[in-house]
Amino acid sequence: MGDNSVVISVSETTDTRENGRLTPLTRINQIAPTQVVDAAQLNYRRPATRFTSKLAIILFFTHLVTASILILFLSVRGFLSRSPSFHPARWFTSLLTSAVASILVAILWPLLVLRYPAKALRAALLLAPSLAVGVAVLLLADDGGGSLASAVLFLALALVLILYCCWITRRLRHAEEILSAAGASVRPTLVLAKYLGLALLAGLVYFSFWTLGAGGLAAGGASRFAALYVLLLLLSLGWTMQAIRYVVHVAVAQLAYARLAWGTEVAVPTAFDTAAMRVLGQVCFGSAAVPVVVTARVAAQAMGSVAGDSDEFLFSCSSCFMGVADRLVTLVNRWGFVYVAVHRQGLGGASAEIWELFVKQGMDKLIDLDLTGPFCFLCGVVGGGVSAMVAGPWVLEAGEGHVAEATVYAFAVGYFMTRIAMAWPQACVAAYHVVFAENPQNNEMGSCIRERMRQLQTSPN
Template sequence: MGSNSMEISIREGGSRENGRNNTITRINQVAPTQADAVDLNHRGPSANFARRLAAVLFFAHLVAAAILIIILRVRGFLARNPAFHADHWYTPLLTSAAASTLVALLWLLFVLHRPAKALKASLWLSPSLACAVAVLLLTDDGGYSLAFGVLALAIALVQSLYGCWITRRLHHAYEILSASVAAVPPNLMLAKYVALALLTAFVYFSFWTLGAGGVAANDDSRLAPLYVLLLLLSLAWTMQAVRYAVLVAVAQLAYTKFASRTEAAVEAAFDAATAKRVLGDVCYGSAVVPTVVAFRGMAQAMGLVVGDSDEFLFSCASCFMGVADRLVTSGNRWGFVYVGVHGKWLGNASAEVWDMFIKQGMGQLIDLDLTGAFCFLCGVAGGGVSALAAGCWSLAAHRGHVTDVTVYAFIIGYFTTRIAMAWPQACVAAYHVVFAENPQNDRLGSCIPERLRQLRSSRV
């Protein structure tokens, strides 16, 4: 991917189609304004150093997390806490992790085959399940259960209000999602790799619960909150890395189909997404992109709340949004498309893609895109199913672990579903990037041009 040639050959090693080896060659179509930049930003020593550093930090963190989990499990075993029952802790969590994997796969199939109905369903299913989890938590005794129950109710309320607020944008979201996922239809090879990613997550969840159980068994330790925080940060970074590896691979498949009507090899795409060169981008992005998304979301929410009612608050919100706009060029999910297709460093790829969006007048369109919100709602719904399964089990078996088990099961279900939803999210990202490269691409239809005309007319 780092060669000067614009022609990239994708070879599907070991796969056969119609009884013979299948070699697919595709031509990457890059907009004229971007042609000089294809090899520009991803070959320098700074990009290579950043890649290596991100990968080293990620794997060092995995080793440190494994050591911490083992130590916590041993400490919990030696504590001999009579209030902790291992069967009532690990059984519901592991069962909910397995159930969330199955739910994620079924939901993914629903999204791929009925994207419009899936989007509608997420708008009422997610707040409903969040509310049900809140009720379950409030049935437990203790201050933690009350705090998490109120938080779950607040999430359900915000999601309900958000669903009402975005009603006018749903039609475009249906069209974009339907047109995007059609480029990468389900097939056995792709399903195998996604299932492998979910299995990887399940194995890590199973190991991770040992550390969480060790903290619960030795909860009188003053460092227990710190241990929980470290475990959650490690879990989040690891699961985001798995998720973005899937996103990079599927984005490459979708980009190839949209840009040149050819089909890239699934095996080659996933091999590239987990190769040493791209792995550093995935590790970097799994830490940076969620942070940027959260910061940008807070900035947009602050702008909506403040408005122009107060000059001082308005200036603060504008400053906050300016910082968010600068941060988005350091890492965003659209940049992962160029990571997979051109092998670029994510920071430079994100800046280049964002610059294309601005030049094509797509800034507001991207800001109003509902794909990220849709995937978040799906994650909350998946987490809700997992939390209800584990929480009800724990409530019936032993009330001492209800809150902890419910919250951890929700987190496990959330990340499992988000890994599965990387498939449609990658398709939507590739759809927008290909349009930004060449707005006259007749393979993309008129969905984005019509939406851009609507947005321009609304500003007049």
């Protein structure tokens, strides 16, 4: 056994083998919290599907190479046919300044959540719609058609956020309690801050390179394929940033699970090595699949809420769409990353296993009403709004006619940077749910989930 390993006593632990893996039935903290467990000891379950992992990695890095070629092509094309009204220095300075501002916001949010979860929740509820309105007003100050269309979208976003924030008011107390309880499992340390900073730096580096393509597209003027280029650039930015985000999510999930389930600690470098190297294929796959599934489920729930009990033809497919979305979330979900991190399972199998566990413990409704995901989205909107408010005025003052593009790109980088940082508390909550589902009788985790489940059982509304 390696020098960084410890012996785990099993004298008071009852385990069973099921499908070739070791599953703890009862858990007693038999290792001091200051000890570090070798990652090899945590992997009792079957390894991730090699073919799926390799295919996902190949597709992800092929996308990076293709995106790099497209960015270089657009930058050279834009430089050769640059419009006199386009000023590269002002364009790139505004976007890079917004990216730096987004890093500052991204660092602030998880610290605020872990220290003052109640204040962080209420701040997100207030700031997200307010900043969305602010971005819309900024865009309306420009007289371009693209700015007007973007302003309408941000106003619609602000309206939806206002309605949603009013709707979830009664669920805030449980959200505060679980953020506080789960966040305590992974406290801030200098080592963890270093790795989170490296993740944000990776996002900044890619965005800095990405702006070359966006700037070249803006400088080159009108093109038949401009809309397609913008779509491809945004998809590339989204997938890359999501991959960085889920590397952080998987690493922190391993740290939180080990602390909550076994009362042990995994070395932070080991956790990030697992996420960035050993299960990278599942991270690449999940970073593309999970956002799609979440978007489909949100759309299905919104359609179901609007349709109600109506049998009109317009809403005749809402129940079918909801069924498909519910099925997808059982196959691919962010809770599955916990077992990807700890047991190196494939994301599909891990998601299905964990969701089956949630259903068995009667936690499916609680999970469905969990506000951690929406809260992280609101934090992302705040980060995006701050970045857009930093970049937009620079381009607006120059009068270059590219206000909409610069504002939307700045909003995108602010959103993704904040989501990378917010993967920390979100992973802690995911691990908290999974550990509770494995052993609901564990009194060491507090009573917030049990109390919430009793409330849901006695009050269906």
